[in-house]
Amino acid sequence: MTDVKQSLRSRRGRVLVVDDEPNARSALAELLRGEGYTVETAADGFKALAKTAELDPDVVLTDLKMPGMDGIELMQKLRSQDPDVSVLVMTAFGAVETAVRAMQQGATSYLTKPINLDELLLVLDRALEHRALRVESQELKRELQDHRGSHKIIGSSPGMQEVLAQVALVAPSRATVLLTGESGTGKELIAAALHEASPRARGPFIKLHCAALAESLLESELFGHERGAFTGAERRREGRFERANGGTLFLDEVGEIPLNMQVKLLRVLQEREFERVGGTHPVQTDVRLVAATHRDLKQLVAEGRFREDLYYRLRVIEIHLPPLRSRSGDLSALAMYFLERHARDNGRTVTGFSAEAMAALHRYGWPGNVRELENVIERAVVLAQSPLIELRQLPAELVADGSAERSGPSAPHATLEELERHAILTTLEAVGGSTSRAAEVLGISVRKVQYKLQQYGAAPKSAVPAVTPRERRPSRPGSSS
Secondary structure, eight states, X not given: OOOHHHHHHSSOOEEEEEOSOHHHHHHHHHHHHHTTOEEEEEXXXXXXXXHHHHHOOSEEEEESOOSSSOHHHHHHHHHHHOTTOEEEEEEETTOHXXXXXXXXXXXXXXXXXXXXXXXXXXXXXXXXXXXXXXXXHHHHHXXXXXXXXXXXXXXXXXXXXXXXXXXXXXXXXOOOEEEEOSTTSOHHHHHHHHHHTSTTTTSOEEXXXXXXXXXXXXXXXXXXBOTTSSTTOOSOBOOHHHHTTTSEEEXXXXXXXXXXXXXXXXXXXXXXXXXXXTOOSOEEOOOEEEEEESSOHHHHHHTTSXXXXXXXXXXXXXXXXXXXXXXXXXXXXXXXXXXXXHHHHHTOOOOEEOHHHHHHHHHSOOTTHHHHHHHHHHHHHHHOOSSEEOGGGSOHHHHHHHHHHXXXXXXXXXXXXXXXXHHHHHHHHHTTTOHHHHHHHHTSOHHHHHHHHHHHTXXXXXXXXXXXXXXOXXXXXXXXX
């Protein structure tokens, strides 16, 4: 992440002064140079457009009334070239109506002549601040997009789109974030996305799985220890809070932290300092905390197993990750991503799924979510004996679910969508995979059959497999945590 705001603040900024009156133009330029600004001038709108290519100004200070091209027309042309440029308009006293019209069309602010230097400097500072914020916001959004590609977050379903929108909104802040959702939904990836799309991206991203450690070890891992603090502590050791200074600390399964450790964690969040185990001197820390849990923390609070004050301190922002069973639109893309990755890693030539295998993947409930899906696909790739993953390469529980449904879902327990899918897939199998024949039997259009197959991630038997790298490649590759 480039330190956009810092770089803009480290200098006064570049200003282009546009005025057809030579004396006014020169006087303004000299005043602003004396204040530390980099200044260029132009006598009219046409020359100003040529100068912008050389100067790339942060702010354009232009007179409204000029021959040939007035200030409003110049502003519109500048904005078409650089939507982030700040334009300040100058107008004679009494022509405020025209200035207001300029503001309505996109001017950052206006000043009346004769110009008051103090007012001008104040307006310039504000304009530079606003520009810095806009540019920084765009940088963060671009970094989040890059992060999605590098960390392979698949999320075209509405639920995941909402999660990613929240990440883009929350990442620039330093607010503590609580990630909730079932195990295997991708909480660690979202934590990493929050870090990499934040101003702390250059700092460390430190992780700790709180459920994996005994209480005595957890305190040392979080806060570090001094030499001789306990048996085996032969030297001083930094904890995760100290190592994460200037960056982000991700605490996974925070609901498993014992009550007495919760008190110490709360103190760090409130006071931004802690003491190492066996130490007496406070250690300052600047850490953005992202916590995750699959537990219902509110229920734990009610049971007296989690501190209420810590719960609310962690839950400044809560982002809930949907389970895979509610992300059916993402399943095919996720499955293809994992297939391609594990085929590459294992040196296997596996390119897609049979219709039966893909249908079984869609029918299964996925209690282990995306993590379980990845494990299933890796196993299937290793066991595959042909370019397509077949039903026999899937675990018994998936095949059992498929066998139970081969006789077809029945009302009143099945949804209309399930009945429709069963009708289309079984008809296709019966007619040897011909979409035109299936459409004729079902009394629907061929286009609808093809659309539904794409939606199901399935293909008719003996036809081209429904999901292959050539036909459906995920736009944003994805993984889980």
